[in-house]
Each structure stands twice: as C-alpha cells, then as structure tokens.
Amino acid sequence: MTTTLPVFRTAGQKPVKPMKTTSVDRLRKPSAGWAGVLLLSLVSHSAAQSWWEGDHALGDWNGLRPELEEKGFTLTGSYEGNVAGNLSGGYGRGWAYADNWDLAFHFDLEKLAGWRGASFLINGVDRNGANLSGNEVGNFYTIQQVFGGNTFFLYGLSLEQKFWDDKASLKVGRFAMNEIFASTPVYWLYMNNGFDGSPKSLFSTGAFTAYPGTSWAARLELKPTDEFRYLLGIFQVSDRTYTPSKHGMNMDIRGEDGVTVVSQWQWNPEFFKQPLSSGAKGTEMKGLPGHYWLGAYVSDWDFAKWNGSGSRTVDYGIYLHGDQMVWQESPGSDEGLSLWAAWVYQPNEDVQTLPWQVSGGAFYKGLLPNRPDDRLIFGAIHGWFSDDYARSVSATGGGSPLSESILELGYRIELTEFAYAMPEFQYIVRPGGTGDLEDAFVWGLRVGVTF
Numbered sequence: 001m002t003t004t005l006p007v008f009r010t011a012g013q014k015p016v017k018p019m020k021t022t023s024v025d026r027l028r029k030p031s032a033g034w035a036g037v038l039l040l041s042l043v044s045h046s047a048a049q050s051w052w053e054g055d056h057a058l059g060d061w062n063g064l065r066p067e068l069e070e071k072g073f074t075l076t077g078s079y080e081g082n083v084a085g086n087l088s089g090g091y092g093r094g095w096a097y098a099d100n101w102d103l104a105f106h107f108d109l110e111k112l113a114g115w116r117g118a119s120f121l122i123n124g125v126d127r128n129g130a131n132l133s134g135n136e137v138g139n140f141y142t143i144q145q146v147f148g149g150n151t152f153f154l155y156g157l158s159l160e161q162k163f164w165d166d167k168a169s170l171k172v173g174r175f176a177m178n179e180i181f182a183s184t185p186v187y188w189l190y191m192n193n194g195f196d197g198s199p200k201s202l203f204s205t206g207a208f209t210a211y212p213g214t215s216w217a218a219r220l221e222l223k224p225t226d227e228f229r230y231l232l233g234i235f236q237v238s239d240r241t242y243t244p245s246k247h248g249m250n251m252d253i254r255g256e257d258g259v260t261v262v263s264q265w266q267w268n269p270e271f272f273k274q275p276l277s278s279g280a281k282g283t284e285m286k287g288l289p290g291h292y293w294l295g296a297y298v299s300d301w302d303f304a305k306w307n308g309s310g311s312r313t314v315d316y317g318i319y320l321h322g323d324q325m326v327w328q329e330s331p332g333s334d335e336g337l338s339l340w341a342a343w344v345y346q347p348n349e350d351v352q353t354l355p356w357q358v359s360g361g362a363f364y365k366g367l368l369p370n371r372p373d374d375r376l377i378f379g380a381i382h383g384w385f386s387d388d389y390a391r392s393v394s395a396t397g398g399g400s401p402l403s404e405s406i407l408e409l410g411y412r413i414e415l416t417e418f419a420y421a422m423p424e425f426q427y428i429v430r431p432g433g434t435g436d437l438e439d440a441f442v443w444g445l446r447v448g449v450t451f
Contacts, residue, residue: 055417057451072111077103077451082129082144082191082444089440090137090431098129100146100212104156117162121173124248125153125212137440139431140354141194141381141406144444148193153212153248171219174251177209177235178202180219181262182295186323186340189363191446192408192426194381199319199344201354201383206237207260207299207315213241214248229266234259237301258301266293271324274331286332290324303351306388317346335366349386356384361408373414377424381406385433393434401433410446418450 051059058077060066068074078101085095104123109115131147133139142148158173178198187195194200202208209215215236222230237258240250270287298316305311323340341360346352361379366372385401394400410424428440 052416055450057418057449070111072108074106074108075104076106077101079447079449079451080146081447082146084132084143084191084426084442084444086132086136087441087443089428089438090139091437092136094132094136096130096132096135096144096147098131098144098147099127101126102155117166117169119160121156121158121160122154123156125155127151127153127212132442137428137431137442138437139406139428139440140383140385140401140404140433141192141200141428143192143426143428143442145191145193145196145446149212149242149244151244151247153214155212155214155248157214167223169221171217171221173217174214174248175217175219176211176213176215177217177233177260177262177297179211180221181231181233181264181297182208182319182321184291184321184323186291186338186363189375189377189410189412190361190379190408191410191422191424191444192379192381192406194357194383194406195359195361195379195408199342199357199359201344201346201352201357202317202319204353205299205303205315205346205351206239206241207258207301207303208262208297208317209235209237209241209260212248215241216251216253227268229268231262231264231266233262235262237299256302258299260297260299260301262295262297264293264295266291268292276332288325288328290322292322293320295319295321303348305350306386306392307350308392312348312351315346315348315351317344319344329366335372337362337364350388352386353389354383355386358382371413375412377408377410377412377422379406379408390433399432399434399436402435403430404433405429410444412446420448422446 054060056065080100082098083095086093102123102125104121107120109118109120127146127148127150129144129147129150131142132144133142137143156175158171158175160169160171162169182198182202187197190196197210203210215238217233217235219231219233236253237260238254240246243250268289268291270289273285273287276284276286296316296318298314300314303312303315320343323338325336325338328336339362342358344357346355349355359379359381361377363375363377365375367376368374382403382405384403390401407427408424410422412420412422414420422445424444424446426442426444428442431437431440
C-alpha cells in the first residue's frame with residue numbers, strides 16, 4: 001500500500017495558490033544501500049532458475065532467510081516506482097519519475113521470547129522523485145501514488161497482541177490510519193493516488209492520517225467469525241505528522257495536538273456457494289467473495305477555515321466501500337471479474353477540500369490464457385470541491401474549482417512472485433477543477449519488487 005502526503009492547513013494559515021515545481025526540485029538519488037540491494041538482485045538473477053521462481057528478489061540467502069523466520073525474525077524490503085508522462089492537456093508536455101522504498105523488521109515475540117500472540121514491527125520508508133501532477137498537469141488527484149514526502153521516514157513502530165484464539169488483536173505504537181482503515185488491496189491495484197491507499201478526499205484536513213505519515217495510535221480488531229470484522233482506532237493528530245525534516249521521529253505529544261477516533265464495520269460474505277471438495281470434515285463450499293464496510297471518524301483539533309475567519313474544533317466524515325466478485329472461472333478460483341465502488345462524505349465545507357468523492361471500477365484476474373495472475377484494471381473517480389475552498393482559490397486568482405474526474409486503465413503483469421509491471425493510461429477531466437486547463441491524457445508505468 002502507498003499514498004502521497006496530504007496538504008492541510010492549521011488555524012490562521014491562509015490558502016495559497018498552487019505552484020509548479022521542476023523535476024530537479026523533487027528528485028533525490030536513492031541511497032547507496034538501496035543501490036546495493038538492486039546490485040545483489042541482479043547478481044542473484046543470473047545465479048539460478050530457482051531464483052526466478054522464488055518469493056523474493058534476493059532469494060532465501062542460502063537458507064538463512066527461512067531459518068531466521070523459523071526462529072521469529074523476518075526482514076522484508078520493497079520497491080515501488082512510477083513513471084508517467086503527459087501527452088495532452090494540462091500545463092505542458094513532460095514526464096516524471098517517483099519511487100518508494102520500504103524496509104521492515106518483524107519480530108515474532110512468541111518464537112523469540114515465549115510471549116504468546118505478540119509481535120513487534122519497525123519499518124522505514126525512503127521516497128524520491130518528481131510530481132507530474134504539479135509539474136505538467138495541474139490536477140488534484142496525484143497521478144503517481146508514491147509521490148510525496150521526499151525523504152526518509154521512520155514509519156512503523158508498533159506492538160501487536162493477539163488474543164481470544166486470534167479472533168481479536170490490539171495494536172499500539174506509531175502507524176497511519178489508512179494502513180488499516182478505509183483501505184483494501186483493491187485500491188492498491190491503481191497508480192493514481194485518488195484510488196491507491198484510500199480515497200484521497202479523506203486526507204485534506206489532516207484528521208485522517210496517510211502513509212508514510214505516522215503518529216501515536218491504538219487499534220482494536222475483533223473477528224468473531226470469518227464473515228464479520230470490527231475495527232476501532234484512536235490516533236494522534238498533529239501538524240508535525242508530515243514534516244520532512246522530522247523524518248517520522250517527532251514522537252512528542254503536545255497540548256495543541258488533536259485526536260481522531262475512527263470505527264469500521266466490515267462484512268465479508270460469499271454468495272452462490274458451490275461444493276468444492278469432500279473430506280473427513282464434510283463438503284467444502286466456496287462462492288463469490290465480497291467485502292463491504294461502513295466507516296466513520298470524528299476528530300477534535302484546530303481545523304483552519306478556508307475563509308480565514310478562525311477555526312473549527314470538531315470535524316467528521318463517513319465512508320462506504322463494497323467489492324464483489326461477480327464471475328469466476330471455476331468454483332473456488334480467484335480468477336474472474338470483480339466490481340467495486342466507494343463513497344466518502346465529509347459535510348464541513350468550511351474546512352474540507354473535497355466533501356464528496358465517489359469512485360468505482362472493475363478488474364479481471366486471469367483474462368489472458370496462461371496468465372492466471374495478471375489483472376486488467378479500470379477505475380473512475382469524481383470529486384466535488386467545497387464552495388469555501390473554491391472561493392479561497394478564486395480569491396488568489398486561481399479560478400473557481402468545481403469538480404475533477406479521473407479515468408484509469410491498466411494491465412498489471414505479474415512477472416514473478418516478487419515483481420510486477422503495469423503499463424497504464426489516465427484521463428483527467430477538469431484538472432484542478434476550474435475548467436481553465438484542458439483535459440489531460442497521461443501514460444504511466446508502475447513497477448514493483450519485493451526483496
């Protein structure tokens with residue numbers, strides 16, 4: 001899961017007109033450590049065919065990796081890269097590259113220390129690159145989902161305790177809200193940041209935090225059955241969450257900080273079940289899987305009003321999501337066609353940028369013969385800007401934003417268990433929402449490697 005950083009205002013801060021930046025302003029070279037990871041990956045590529053069929057680009061370290069995992073220590077790394085170029089519309093023609101590197105250390109405390117059901121996680125993020133939306137297109141929904149916060153972040157630092165036969169868990173530490181809430185692997189298929197991670201309209205005030213921004217948090221999860229899941233979270237809200245110079249290490253709690261409480265109810269049904277196999281425990285039945293949820297949040301903080309007249313101390317919002325497999329190639333298969341839709345409503349237009357957002361799409365897994373893991377994806381977003389935000393932009397000479405829409409079409413090629421590439425296109429209707437810029441047509445390539 002990846003998402004760009006939101007832009008929000010604190011009380012007393014005036015809205016500013018968006019500025020174009022150059023690629024040089026945003027581009028940083030990956031660290032030497034990551035370059036070494038790539039070199040090792042290339043070396044192992046030539047080592048053996050078994051590497052290509054493995055789960056990780058760096059292999060099993062001559063047996064050391066599974067040995068460490070058996071003892072309770074897991075090290076994982078990943079790379080996500082986005083390249084995109086503007087073919088028409090927007091500001092002008094150009095291209096941009098952005099990337100996200102993630103390194104995580106997971107400790108199974110039950111294996112390491114006999115602490116039943118407990119685990120500890122620490123992970124860091126490094127981001128680099130340029131923003132095609134800001135440089136060439138001028139749209140709100142960022143085209144590259146990994147752009148934002150070009151620096152190193154200490155992102156995750158958390159302890160999780162499972163109990164009640166693993167039907168419940170409590171996680172405390174530092175992590176983002178959209179790591180858990182309003183997030184699904186369905187969204188992660190897309191490159192535009194309006195989809196990827198969570199619906200982007202949730203992030204504009206800072207009440208709903210987004211990866212790689214991090215703050216103190218606690219999350220309770222209950223799974224009484226396979227079909228039902230309940231989530232409850234409480235998160236620190238701070239204007240320091242996304243400060244690049246802090247690198248995610250600003251762990252203080254101040255009196256001016258706020259709190260967001262979020263709750264999510266989820267239903268995971270299977271429709272039209274058919275017999276799959278028979279055994280000692282009876283006939284196994286499988287159907288068309290679906291995932292549906294309703295979520296809501298309320299936040300107590302000092303939210304700056306767009307008209308500069310002061311602040312609002314309480315903000316809230318609700319969101320809905322549903323994804324459903326509607327056709328599968330055989331009973332129990334994950335190959336087939338799935339549809340999805342999402343809706344966000346945040347009524348306080350005096351502090352919100354996008355009070356309304358609707359999105360939806362479809363994806364087909366295994367469409368082409370002998371390509372069972374590839375996916376053809378399509379998605380659409382429409383977001384309405386608030387009247388107060390529109391007036392603040394108009395006052396600075398930036399036009400009057402009304403709404404913006406995104407269409408995305410891509411084909412995700414699973415090269416191996418650990419690498420993929422997705423060529424794609426995006427069409428942006430009313431970039432920036434004002435109608436002053438022509439609709440933009442963008443090409444893109446998203447790639448990823450798990451080390």
